[in-house]
Amino acid sequence: MDCYNCGIQIEEHNKSEEHVINNSLGGHLTSTNLICDACNNFFGHSLDVEVDAQIGMFSDLLGIKRHRENKDRRVRIEMISEKGEVKVVGRKMRPLHELSIDTGTKRIKLFEAEGKYERLKLAKKSELTKKFKVEDREYIQEPDKTKWHVKNSKSDTRGNIGFGGYDYFRGIARICLNFYLSKGHSINYAARALDFVKGKIEHNDLVFYYYPTTYDVHQLDKEEVSHILHLRGDTRKKLLYTYIELFNFQNVLVIFDKDYEGNEINDTYVYDLVNGIEVNKTVSIRLPRHHVEIMHMIERDADREHLARYNRFQQIMEKRQLLDD
Numbered sequence: 001m002d003c004y005n006c007g008i009q010i011e012e013h014n015k016s017e018e019h020v021i022n023n024s025l026g027g028h029l030t031s032t033n034l035i036c037d038a039c040n041n042f043f044g045h046s047l048d049v050e051v052d053a054q055i056g057m058f059s060d061l062l063g064i065k066r067h068r069e070n071k072d073r074r075v076r077i078e079m080i081s082e083k084g085e086v087k088v089v090g091r092k093m094r095p096l097h098e099l100s101i102d103t104g105t106k107r108i109k110l111f112e113a114e115g116k117y118e119r120l121k122l123a124k125k126s127e128l129t130k131k132f133k134v135e136d137r138e139y140i141q142e143p144d145k146t147k148w149h150v151k152n153s154k155s156d157t158r159g160n161i162g163f164g165g166y167d168y169f170r171g172i173a174r175i176c177l178n179f180y181l182s183k184g185h186s187i188n189y190a191a192r193a194l195d196f197v198k199g200k201i202e203h204n205d206l207v208f209y210y211y212p213t214t215y216d217v218h219q220l221d222k223e224e225v226s227h228i229l230h231l232r233g234d235t236r237k238k239l240l241y242t243y244i245e246l247f248n249f250q251n252v253l254v255i256f257d258k259d260y261e262g263n264e265i266n267d268t269y270v271y272d273l274v275n276g277i278e279v280n281k282t283v284s285i286r287l288p289r290h291h292v293e294i295m296h297m298i299e300r301d302a303d304r305e306h307l308a309r310y311n312r313f314q315q316i317m318e319k320r321q322l323l324d325d
């Protein structure tokens, strides 16, 4: 096998264990014949950093054990909700990631990562308590459901519940590409996805948030938190794509090929993060051919579902932390 990024032949001396889904997200699926150690290192310091920065903390907050890690990394910290409430206080207040909020004009750092945290803890706590006094807080409902707005005597703070961006989507596309190639499928049909991962496609026209409202992609169990990868080569519709769910709220469709001429493919991988096991599940995407041309519109209409999914996840996360007390 050749490294899909630089093309060098992968041999004993330069091979590396690549996590199909980032280790920081609790990914357990690995492959040693995807990329060389130099490229693994390169992505580890670029795209992976972006994905980890945006959603890596959720695996910590769920107390998910990472691959090849004995240390219990269960983290119990305060979070500021979209309503400005300080939530979830646990015994070990040692966040592994810094937390910040977006005020619309600037990002305010709430907590430093572990290490710097202890000495900042008390000062920050009293500062926050003052800032978000319960009695004078007013939560203003914005027409756009992805935005929040909290007003009180000391601050007028706006923000959005936002994930995404060019590098983030490249990181997500890379996970999907890893999965596709780890299944032994041809790189030829994944050329555009690879170009996107490499940053060669300036305008993203292949990676979209996907929250269909007319059907269920799969049956989501009440307390389920999982990572899902669903690879589909549809010879009738001539489409090749990968659908991914991270924590069941970052749900993304990556269109690999709109003129797919390869074999029929239907590969699904579901990892139950709560129980730490791979599970069998039926996942199916109903994607009419013409939808791939209007994905931007479909994506825009899905904001409400996106937020509902995030709120569901947050509730499960908080419940799990409280149960732990």
Ligand SMILES: [Zn+2]
Binding pocket: 003, 004, 005, 006, 007, 008, 035, 036, 037, 038, 039, 040
């Ligand atoms: Zn390489």
